Structure formats: structure tokens, C-alpha cells
Amino acid sequence: MIIRHQLCKAARPRLSEPVQSYISTSRDPYLNLSIEHHLLQKSPPESAILFLYVNRPSIIIGRNQNPWLEVDLSLTTYCQGLLSPKSGIFWHIDLVRRRSGGGTVFHDEGNVNWTVICPSAEFTRDKHAEMVVRALRGCGVERSRVNERHDIVLDQGERKANSDPEDTHATPYTDVSAFAARPLKVSGSAYKLSRGRALHHGTALLSSPNLKFISQCLRSPAKPYITARGVESVSSPVTNINLTNERFITAIQSQFSAMYGSTQAIQVDEDLLSIPDIETGYDELQSSEWTYNQTPQFTLSNSSESTRLVNIDLTARHGVITEASITPLAETPAETPLADTPMLELSALNERFTGMTLLDLSNWAGGRLSSPQDALYMEDEVVHVVEWLQKMLPMVRGSL
Amino acid sequence: MSGVYAGRALKQSISSVARCSRPQYLRLRAQRPAFKPMVRSFTASTRISEKKYTEDHEWIELSSDGKTGTIGISTYAAAALGDVVFVELPTLDLTVAKGDSMGAVESVKSASDIMTPVSGKIVEANSVLEDTPGTINKSPEGDGWLAKIELSDVKELEGLLDGEGYRKFTEEAEGH
Numbered sequence: 001m002i003i004r005h006q007l008c009k010a011a012r013p014r015l016s017e018p019v020q021s022y023i024s025t026s027r028d029p030y031l032n033l034s035i036e037h038h039l040l041q042k043s044p045p046e047s048a049i050l051f052l053y054v055n056r057p058s059i060i061i062g063r064n065q066n067p068w069l070e071v072d073l074s075l076t077t078y079c080q081g082l083l084s085p086k087s088g089i090f091w092h093i094d095l096v097r098r099r100s101g102g103g104t105v106f107h108d109e110g111n112v113n114w115t116v117i118c119p120s121a122e123f124t125r126d127k128h129a130e131m132v133v134r135a136l137r138g139c140g141v142e143r144s145r146v147n148e149r150h151d152i153v154l155d156q157g158e159r160k161a162n163s164d165p166e167d168t169h170a171t172p173y174t175d176v177s178a179f180a181a182r183p184l185k186v187s188g189s190a191y192k193l194s195r196g197r198a199l200h201h202g203t204a205l206l207s208s209p210n211l212k213f214i215s216q217c218l219r220s221p222a223k224p225y226i227t228a229r230g231v232e233s234v235s236s237p238v239t240n241i242n243l244t245n246e247r248f249i250t251a252i253q254s255q256f257s258a259m260y261g262s263t264q265a266i267q268v269d270e271d272l273l274s275i276p277d278i279e280t281g282y283d284e285l286q287s288s289e290w291t292y293n294q295t296p297q298f299t300l301s302n303s304s305e306s307t308r309l310v311n312i313d314l315t316a317r318h319g320v321i322t323e324a325s326i327t328p329l330a331e332t333p334a335e336t337p338l339a340d341t342p343m344l345e346l347s348a349l350n351e352r353f354t355g356m357t358l359l360d361l362s363n364w365a366g367g368r369l370s371s372p373q374d375a376l377y378m379e380d381e382v383v384h385v386v387e388w389l390q391k392m393l394p395m396v397r398g399s400l
Numbered sequence: 401m402s403g404v405y406a407g408r409a410l411k412q413s414i415s416s417v418a419r420c421s422r423p424q425y426l427r428l429r430a431q432r433p434a435f436k437p438m439v440r441s442f443t444a445s446t447r448i449s450e451k452k453y454t455e456d457h458e459w460i461e462l463s464s465d466g467k468t469g470t471i472g473i474s475t476y477a478a479a480a481l482g483d484v485v486f487v488e489l490p491t492l493d494l495t496v497a498k499g500d501s502m503g504a505v506e507s508v509k510s511a512s513d514i515m516t517p518v519s520g521k522i523v524e525a526n527s528v529l530e531d532t533p534g535t536i537n538k539s540p541e542g543d544g545w546l547a548k549i550e551l552s553d554v555k556e557l558e559g560l561l562d563g564e565g566y567r568k569f570t571e572e573a574e575g576h
Binding site: 062063064099100101102103121125149150189190191192193194195196229230231296297 | 455456485486488501504506507508509510511512513515530531573
């Protein structure tokens with residue numbers, strides 16, 4: 001018991017230190033993001049912190065993004081064939097809304113996430129991406145550089161004149177001509193700024209077996225029909241760096257120490273859920289209020305679809321439908337119900353949908369379709385609406 | 401607004417005026433003297449309705465009723481953040497304590513918390529920013545205001561920086 005107690009204590013963040021380094025042994029994206037947020041909120045104003053973690057397969061959307069627009073949510077539930085380099089095949093991907101800005105990224109065990117927290121007065125958007133490039137070059141990845149979007153890419157051009165090895169924004173392979181092979185992205189950056197503190201985190205695609213799957217997952221069937229406020233992702237071709245997680249982790253830790261002073265990395269894990277702030281953040285990140293209802297206002301409309309049988313226009317704010325307009329293309333005579341049970345008519349949908357959450361709507365649509373009994377009591381046009389909504393707003397496992 | 405990472409980035413952009421394009425130059429030049437008229441109007445007798453600033457780069461100006469204040473982010477902060485693409489406004493009737501997060505803005509992949517300079521109740525949010533978040537960059541201390549707050553204690557304003565104090569603060573932050 002005593003030994004266990006000491007271990008727990010040692011695994012707690014040493015928040016008072018001026019330079020801190022942590023590595024998580026948990027693969028839980030909600031936990032790792034909550035630990036990260038705790039470090040941002042509770043560390044002293046002048047401290048510098050490195051935090052490294054690896055997540056199980058998950059899609060991480062930016063704070064002000066729309067999951068229906070960014071992600072093929074049906075694939076997050078039915079992802080047969082998604083590979084995990086260490087533990088075989090995965091059957092489920094977590095959808096996570098993070099607290100920082102920026103676009104959507106995919107995590108798996110072939111990707112190491114790095115976070116640096118420092119005073120905002122000493123911060124630039126490139127500073128720590130440059131740190132990561134120095135680490136990569138130390139591992140022999142000489143094509144790596146920081147690009148104009150503060151991401152890290154591997155240049156794909158022919159080797160040309162030598163560049164300044166200290167310049168983290170150019171390599172001998174940098175080719176800006178129009179016909180050059182496009183650099184491939186290996187790390188994406190995002191930031192969170194709060195109370196004089198700056199958090200910069202990024203991915204590092206080292207050896208993901210799921211690159212093909214990533215692009216499928218990040219292609220939403222609803223994209224042509226959604227008009228959204230907020231932030232849309234900029235998609236970029238990606239590749240693996242081809243390094244082991246261990247080698248990358250060691251290189252990052254030593255570059256961080258070179259910048260801020262040497263420090264021993266502390267291992268953290270699920271035990272940190274005993275810290276109330278982390279537990280609260282953990283619960284919040286998993287709630288559908290945060291993941292779905294935080295979505296900026298958007299409209300879903302089928303007006304661009306030539307094969308539509310009905311006009312569908314929905315506006316949702318904070319995940320709740322504020323306006324619904326479902327109208328027939330042309331007047332059709334009312335169908336006669338088969339039995340005494342009242343037929344669900346198209347004209348009833350507006351009232352039914354208004355005030356509904358999008359999650360309730362997708363569950364409702366999914367439920368209707370899975371019950372043949374229900375289908376008998378819906379007008380054909382209603383079936384059309386339900387099928388379309390089911391395609392655009394698929395049911396999401398884990399949020400029911 | 402806490403996230404002014406970019407004290408340095410702004411300094412860089414101003415010192416690189418010679419190299420930037422003409423529209424960029426004009427924009428930067430337009431931003432620079434924004435503090436000056438305020439400094440000139442600063443007189444020995446401090447009026448309570450004078451615009452005040454926080455070290456987190458928010459401003460607040462008391463309206464003539466002496467009870468409601470308009471809150472926004474400073475010209476310095478708006479330039480440092482870059483193009484604002486989304487604003488999360490506070491909800492009406494939200495009660496906040498001084499220093500609480502009352503909203504957030506996103507620019508260049510960065511989500512930045514906005515902290516309220518005073519305690520009180522949010523009575524209005526600038527809905528213009530929902531459709532045109534870039535208004536914050538165009539007019540951070542005018543049309544780009546974020547919210548109006550009914551102050552619970554007007555005396556809280558006394559603890560904030562005046563225009564001159566804020567100018568000095570940002571200069572020090574840049575290491576002048």
C-alpha cells in the first residue's frame with residue numbers, strides 16, 4: 001500500500017516547477033486532452049511544459065467545427081478494417097472536440113501528439129513547430145520543415161542547392177515551382193490561448209497504417225448540403241515520417257530541454273482522474289453537449305440535389321433545430337392510412353423537428369428506418385425525408 | 401483577451417514594414433497610431449467614462465447611464481491575433497465575475513479566451529460578429545465590440561489600466 005501511494009504521488013504533475021515534462025501512458029483521447037487542459041490552466045505563469053501522448057484511433061475536431069461537415073460519422077461507428085499497429089484491428093473510433101482552434105485530425109497509435117505550454121508573451125505560432133523540425137532533423141528526417149500554415153511537411157522535390165541547416169523553414173528539397181511534387185504534411189498545429197498562457201499542440205504521423213482510411217473518414221457525405229459558420233478544415237495530402245514513437249519521443253524531449261532547461265519526464269496515467277478538474281474536463285469532453293451541441297450555427301439543405309422529392313431546409317444552433325422547412329415539390333393527394341393508426345404526414349414534420357436536437361433527430365430517423373412497421377405509417381415522401389436525414393446525420397454510437 | 405502570443409509577431413510585422421506590400425503597409429500604418437489620439441485626450445482629471453484596458457487586452461467603456469459598459473478586444477490584440485474567423489459570444493443574462501471567460505475568438509488555428517474586465521450581467525452581445533467575425537479586425541475598438549455588461553460594481557473600473565497605462569504595458573511586453 002505504501003509503495004502504491006508513493007507511485008501515485010510521483011505520477012502527479014509537479015505544477016510548481018519552472019520546467020516540466022510529462023508523458024502519458026494512457027491511450028484515452030478524452031483523458032489526455034483533459035490532462036493537457038489542466039496543465040494549461042493550473043501551471044504558473046512563467047513555466048514551460050512539454051506533454052507527450054498517444055491516442056487510440058480517434059478523430060479530433062477543432063473547437064469551432066461542425067462534425068457532420070468534417071467527418072463521415074457512419075465510418076466512425078462501422079470502421080471494420082481499421083488497423084492498430086500494436087493491438088490488431090479496431091472496431092470503433094472516438095469523435096472528440098478539442099478546446100483549441102483549427103481543423104480536424106486523425107490520431108492512432110502510429111501518431112505521437114506533442115504539446116508545449118509557455119507564457120503567451122514569449123510565444124509565436126512557429127516557435128515549437130521549429131522545435132519539432134529540429135528534433136526530426138536530428139533523427140535524420142532532412143526533408144522536414146515548417147510551412148506557411150505553421151504545419152510540418154516533408155518536401156518531395158529533387159535535391160537542389162544546400163540550404164542553411166539552421167533554417168527550419170527550408171530544406172535542400174524545397175521546390176516552390178508550380179510543377180513540383182507537393183510537400184506532404186506530417187504534423188498539424190493548433191493553439192489555445194488563455195490568461196497569459198499559450199498552448200501549442202501538434203500531431204506527428206510516424207507510422208500510421210491507416211493513412212488511406214483517414215481521408216475516407218474525413219470526407220462527409222453531407223458536405224455539399226451544409227452551410228456552416230465556424231471553421232472548415234483545409235485538407236492536405238499526408239504521409240508517415242517513418243520513425244518509431246520511442247525515437248521521436250526521445251528527440252522531442254531533448255530539444256525541449258535544450259530550449260527551456262533539462263528536466264526529468266514524469267509518467268502520468270488514469271490515476272490523474274482523481275484530480276477534480278481533470279475528472280470534470282474528462283466528463284465534459286465526452287458529453288454530447290460539448291461534442292455536438294457546441295457546433296456553430298449551420299443549415300442543412302437539399303436544394304442543390306436534382307433528384308429530391310421534397311424540399312428540406314433545417315437550421316441548427318447549438319445542436320438544436322431552430323427552423324425546419326420541409327415542403328413538397330408539388331401538391332400530392334393525401335394517402336389513405338392502412339389502419340386506424342394516423343399516417344405520419346409530411347406537413348407534420350416541421351413542427352415535429354423544430355426544437356429537436358440533431359442527435360434526437362438522427363436517432364429518430366434511424367429508428368424509423370429500422371422498423372418496417374413504422375414505414376407502413378409514413379407517407380412515401382416522409383420515408384424519403386427520413387432516408388435522406390439518416391444519410392446526412394447518421395446515428396452515432398456512444399452518444400445515444 | 402489573454403492570448404496575445406503575438407507581442408513579438410506584431411513587432412515583427414511593424415519592423416518589416418519596408419518589406420511588405422502596399423496594402424499591408426497601409427493597414428499596419430492605420431493600426432499604429434490608433435493609440436495616439438487616446439493618449440492626447442487623456443487629461444489630468446480622470447473621467448469615470450474613460451475607456452479602460454486590462455493586461456489581457458480587453459477594453460471597457462462605460463456608457464452615459466453610468467451602469468452599462470461595452471467590452472471588446474484592443475487594437476493591439478486584434479492585430480496580434482490575425483484574421484478572426486469565428487466569435488463565440490456570451491449568452492444574454494449570463495452573470496460573470498471579473499476575470500471569468502465570457503467568450504472566445506478563433507484566428508489562425510488559435511482559440512483565445514476573452515475574459516471579462518468587470519463583474520456583472522451580460523445585457524447584449526454583438527450579433528454582427530456571428531456573420532462577419534472579421535469586423536473585430538476592421539474595428540476592434542468600434543463596430544467590433546463584443547458585448548455590453550451591466551456592472552455590478554462600477555468601482556472595479558478603477559483597478560484597470562487607462563489608455564496611457566495600457567500603451568506603456570504593451571510597449572513593455574514587447575521589450576522596448
